[in-house]
Amino acid sequence: MSSSPTMLYGGKAGKRVTVRDISAAKERGERWPMVTAYDAMTARVFDEAGIPVMLVGDSAAMVVYGYDSTLPVSVDDLIPLTAAVVRGSSRAMVVADLPFGSYQSSPQQALESAARFMKEAGAHAVKLEGGRRVLPQVEALVSAGIPVMGHLGLTPQSVNVFGGYRVQGRGQSGDELMADAKALEHAGAFAVVLECVPTELAERVTSALSVPTIGIGAGPACDAQVLVWQDLMGLTPQPAKFVKKYFDLATEMDHAVRAFADEVVSGAFPTPEHSYR
Numbered sequence: 107m108s109s110s111p112t113m114l115y116g117g118k119a120g121k122r123v124t125v126r127d128i129s130a131a132k133e134r135g136e137r138w139p140m141v142t143a144y145d146a147m148t149a150r151v152f153d154e155a156g157i158p159v160m161l162v163g164d165s166a167a168m169v170v171y172g173y174d175s176t177l178p179v180s181v182d183d184l185i186p187l188t189a190a191v192v193r194g195s196s197r198a199m200v201v202a203d204l205p206f207g208s209y210q211s212s213p214q215q216a217l218e219s220a221a222r223f224m225k226e227a228g229a230h231a232v233k234l235e236g237g238r239r240v241l242p243q244v245e246a247l248v249s250a251g252i253p254v255m256g257h258l259g260l261t262p263q264s265v266n267v268f269g270g271y272r273v274q275g276r277g278q279s280g281d282e283l284m285a286d287a288k289a290l291e292h293a294g295a296f297a298v299v300l301e302c303v304p305t306e307l308a309e310r311v312t313s314a315l316s317v318p319t320i321g322i323g324a325g326p327a328c329d330a331q332v333l334v335w336q337d338l339m340g341l342t343p344q345p346a347k348f349v350k351k352y353f354d355l356a357t358e359m360d361h362a363v364r365a366f367a368d369e370v371v372s373g374a375f376p377t378p379e380h381s382y383r
């Protein structure tokens with residue numbers, strides 16, 4: 107289906123998407139896309155394409171900073187990226203991912219970190235990982251007027267507990283995930299990311315919640331889908347099974363930079379067309 111001005115995806119420009127627009131989309135049964143963004147120029151492209159929500163993910167640790175997990179990045183690392191995404195967009199809601207160690211110790215710590223993303227970067231909402239174990243944090247943020255996105259299933263900040271990036275919520279643990287999802291909704295979360303969970307569980311959670319589920323490796327029943335932009339564009343060398351590659355950016359960039367390099371070496375670039383007199 108193509109977008110229309112009433113839809114969350116592709117809706118009217120100039121005015122930022124709000125949490126009310128997102129809950130209205132769930133009531134209409136409308137699916138919508140979310141992508142990550144980490145800089146102003148990519149944010150502008152996605153904003154102009156009508157992407158309603160952009161996530162400045164702590165996946166920046168891996169795709170921007172080159173670490174092999176999300177654990178090393180700090181609030182100080184992510185604030186400049188978040189500010190750039192806000193400056194590069196005019197319609198999308200910009201969600202800041204709270205990094206490992208910036209919210210776990212107390213509701214006070216969560217509020218201090220979230221407030222920095224709102225005040226210093228202009229973020230419109232924050233995301234944090236976990237269910238019942240972070241409920242006091244979710245409640246403190248919601249009480250302070252900060253929209254909170256939850257994240258359940260494969261929560262990458264717990265990779266060392268999981269022993270790798272593995273599907274979560276199979277068998278008995280599916281009931282635990284359902285309880286976490288309901289607890290997040292009850293605490294006031296406006297949406298919940300479900301990462302790497304079985305299709306059937308995501309379907310049950312999506313039906314049980316009145317706030318949208320955002321799937322990544324969680325099957326087709328979710329209200330929304332999110333991908334890391336470098337994954338969907340084909341820049342990531344070994345993407346997960348849940349990634350669909352919509353472009354081959356690595357190959358296209360390889361060809362372009364080799365063409366530039368060859369023309370520099372041969373003297374074919376620059377010509378008078380790209381020179382001054």
Ligand SMILES: Nc1nc(=O)c2c([nH]1)NC[C@@H]1CN(c3ccc(C(=O)N[C@@H](CCC(=O)O)C(=O)O)cc3)CN21
Binds near residue numbers: 345
């Ligand atoms: N570029 C990128 N994309 C992501 O989606 C992403 C990040 N980075 N960094 C943070 C986390 C890590 N993520 C990952 C990373 C690997 C798998 C993965 O390889 N999963 C296995 C599933 C194994 C199983 O069956 O349990 C796979 O083969 O897809 C999943 C999620 C998702 N997030």
Ligand SMILES: CC(C)C(=O)C(=O)O
Binds near residue numbers: 166203301334
């Ligand atoms: C993949 C999404 C959900 C995320 O948390 C991130 O990019 O950090």
Ligand SMILES: [Mg+2]
Binds near residue numbers: 163164165176
């Ligand atoms: Mg994340």
